[in-house]
Amino acid sequence: MKFAITSKGDAKSNTLMQRMRTYLQDFQLDYDEDQPDIVISVGGDGTLLYAFHRYKNRLDKTAFVGVHTGHLGFYADWTPDEIEKLVIALAKTPFQIVEYPLLETIVRYQHGGREARFLALNESTVKSVEGTLVMDVEIRGQHFETFRGDGLCIATPSGSTAYNKALGGAIVHPSIDAIQITELASINNRVFRTVGSPLLLPAHHTCMFRPVNAVNFQITIDHLTLLQEDVKSIQCRVADEKIRFARFRPFPFWKRVHDSFIAN
Known part of the structure; x- marks a missing residue:
């Protein structure tokens, strides 16, 4: 089996990364940064997001496992004092594969057929660079509303505990193939009106955002921020x-939620 390791970059994470690499190579596992079967993330959720985007073209061939060196993360289920256990599990134990849904965002542009496609593990957001964001929102090809406000967040189930939760969105179990749209400070008065609630869309529903004004947009894909010009539409599904x-042992989603937001 071939493996690669990504580190948060701090001294603690780098030390653990080097120890794990040495241990796994002692077990005759091959270190391969280009075509790994397993990617070990040492750090936090941000480190795993980085690893995901680095290997997003190998998702059908590469599995991920996380070691957290800071606060408990939603994607990291091993602690630094369990390094030896994880190494033995990787070297000797068949593992279970658990799959989580991802968000596809396609940006199409004016004056031509070019488009850009992005994958997000947590969420994508859309904001106006200047002033109020004004977007026509379509669901399954039908106009749903004209949104006016600071922006929109489109989250995966596993990302529903991140920015989406801070915006008042629901926490969604990652076994559900869905995306969630939440509003950032929408304008609601006698003239302008939005639904004002998070929307949960199943896998067979596509949403489309069409700019009402010819302005530039700031689009985020997880931790990446992109300035987009001449946007015709933004499609999410x-x-x-x-x-x-x-997975080498149970890692219940609701226990992660409890430990992160409720437990002392």
Whole structure:
């Protein structure tokens, strides 16, 4: 089996990364940064997001496992004092594959047929560079509303505990193939009106955002921020691809939610 390791970059994470690499190579596993079967993320959720985007073209061939060196993360289920256990599990134990849904965002542009496609593990957001964001929102090809406000957040189930939760969105179990749209400070008065609630869309529903004004947009894809010009439309749906996690023991989603937001 071939493996690669990504680190948060701090001294603690780098030390653990080097120890794990040495241990796994002692077990005759091959270190391969280009075509790994397993990617080990050492750090936090941000480190795993980085690893996901680095290997997003190998999602059907690569599985991920996380070691957290800071606060408990939603994607990292091993602690630094369990490194030896994880190494033995990787070297000796068949693992279970758990798949989580991803978000596909396609940006299409004016004056031509070019488009850009992105995958997000957590969420994508759309904001106006200047002033109020004004977007026509379509669901399944039908006009739903004209949104006016600071922006829109489109989240995956596993990303529903991140920015989406801070915006008042629902926490969604990642076994559900869906995306969630939440509003950022929408304008609601006697003249302008939005639904004002998060929307949960199943895998066979596509949403489309069409700019009402010819302005530039700031679009985020997880931790990446992109300035987009001459945008014709932004399409979001559940992606055909999924991220694959290597599980060697139970890692219940609701326990992660409890430990992160409720437990002392």
